[in-house]
Amino acid sequence: MLTQQEDFKRSTRLGDLVPGLKKSGQYxxxxxxxxxxxxxxxxxxxxxxxxxxxxxxxDGRYHDAIDFLMRRDGLTFAEVVGQSAAPRPTAAPRPTAAPAPDLATPPADDWQWPALIAAAECADFLRGDSAAAGKVRAYLRDNRKLTDNTLQEYMIGFNPAGRMVGDGCWLAPGVTIPCMVDGALWYVQVRTTAAARAEAVDAGRKLDKYHALKGSKLGALFNADTLIGARAVFVVEGEFDAMVLSQYVPRDVAVVTMGSAGSLPGNTWARYFAAVKDIILLLDDDDAGRQALARWQKKLPRARAAQLPDGSKDVTDFRRNRGNLVTWAGAVLRGETVPADVGPQSTQAAQDV
Ligand SMILES: [Zn+2]
Known part of the structure; x- marks a missing residue:
């Protein structure tokens, strides 16, 4: 007969709680x-x-799963073991081990390689001295509030014309945003240009504002790698907001997105939040945003919500209107009231490219 504590240790698999672990023998x-x-x-x-x-x-010694959760969640021994026991009826037959979680896999290598090369070519184009590249860089700097460093770091590019990549995958014209996690490319998102969307309409087709490279696996956690070792994380609604906010937070604070408000992290991505003590959800203050917030908090009960000052649609909008993201984020991270003078201080509307 196992004690509650022994049962808990046997049924809690650290591989399900910690991302990025690779099997090597019995380790x-x-x-x-x-x-x-x-x-x-x-x-x-x-x-x-x-x-x-x-x-x-x-401390150089091995510890068990209970120690792991105590440290991660700042709980006592009794709280960890008690928590685990509460939802599990003792009369039911106990599994000897938790079932392996259903983990997502990145696209196949024969998609990843040509897609990565195309993303790198688009990044080269954006760095180049053509008039088109200069115009897009100005848009990303002035309207999207992204620094040259950020563009470089995230391998942001520009695809000047629709083209085929790899085995018949169409890459739309526009700003290219690759999502890489643990060395694998999951998707290439494209923010299409107004000209490309107008051209599509003329040709009797429809092209959305966001049109990912075919074969992409959307619903991956953008910036997931930065969660490892982070003390806090902001969850935002899209890649542009994630890149902007990451410019203004301390190095040990991550900013991530599932690419849209409605998309929740599955088992693969929930693990990345495992050791982060402070999870801050920054979702739009509308019906869709509030519904998404409730679903996130069900999935990650430790998560808390934050809001931007009145009149700011999202992080990019706040920064575009000279909002002070350093002061705002600092106050939110410390759990303090946000000073009234952080902004926004203007009402500049978004431009298109
Ligand atoms: Zn360590």
Whole structure:
């Protein structure tokens, strides 16, 4: 007969709670969810349950799953074991191990390679000295509030004309935004140009404002890698907002997005939030945003909500109107009242490209 504590240790798999771990014999090895790195977090799988050690931030000894959750959530031993016991009726037959989570996989390599090359070519084009590239850089700088560093870091590019990539995948004209996690390319989003959308209408077709490269796996967590070792994270509605806000928060604060308000993180992505103590949801203050907020909080009960000052549609809009994101984010992270003078201080509308 297992005690509640033994049962808990056996049925809690650290591989389900920590992202980026790779199997090596009876070990799982990867970045530490508390302090980052590449291979300093080691999990030993034993009959009595998983044990973990971090060579960087640990004390050099192996600890169990209960210790992991105590540290991650700032809970006591009794709280961790009690929490786990509450929803599980003792009369029901107990599984000896939790079922393996259903994990998503990135697109196949024969999509990833040509897609990555195309994204890199678009990034080269955007850095080039053509008039078209200059116009798009000005739009991204003045209207999207993205610095040259950010464009470089995220490999943002511009595709001047529709083209085929790899095995018949169409890449729309526009600003290209690749999403890479743990070395894999999940999608290439394209913010299409007004000219391309007008041209499509003339040809009797419809082209949306966002049209991802065919074969992309949308619904991946943009910026997921930055969650490893982060102390806090802002969840925003789209890639542009994520890139803007990341420019103004401390290095150990992540900004991520599922690409839209309605998209929730599945098992693959929920793990990335595992060790982050402070999860801040920044979703639009409208019906869709409020519904999304409730669903996120059901999935990640530790998450709290934040709002931008009145009159700001989103992070980009706030910054475009000279809102002070450093002061705003600092106050939100400390849980303080946001000072009234953070803005917005103007009412400049969004431009198109
Ligand atoms: Zn560590």
């Amino acid at each position: 799982l090895i990867g970045p530490c969810p508390f302090c980052g790195g590449r291979d300093r977090f080691n999990v030993k799988m034993t009959d009595g349950g998983d044990l973990w050690v971090c060579r960087q931030c640990g």
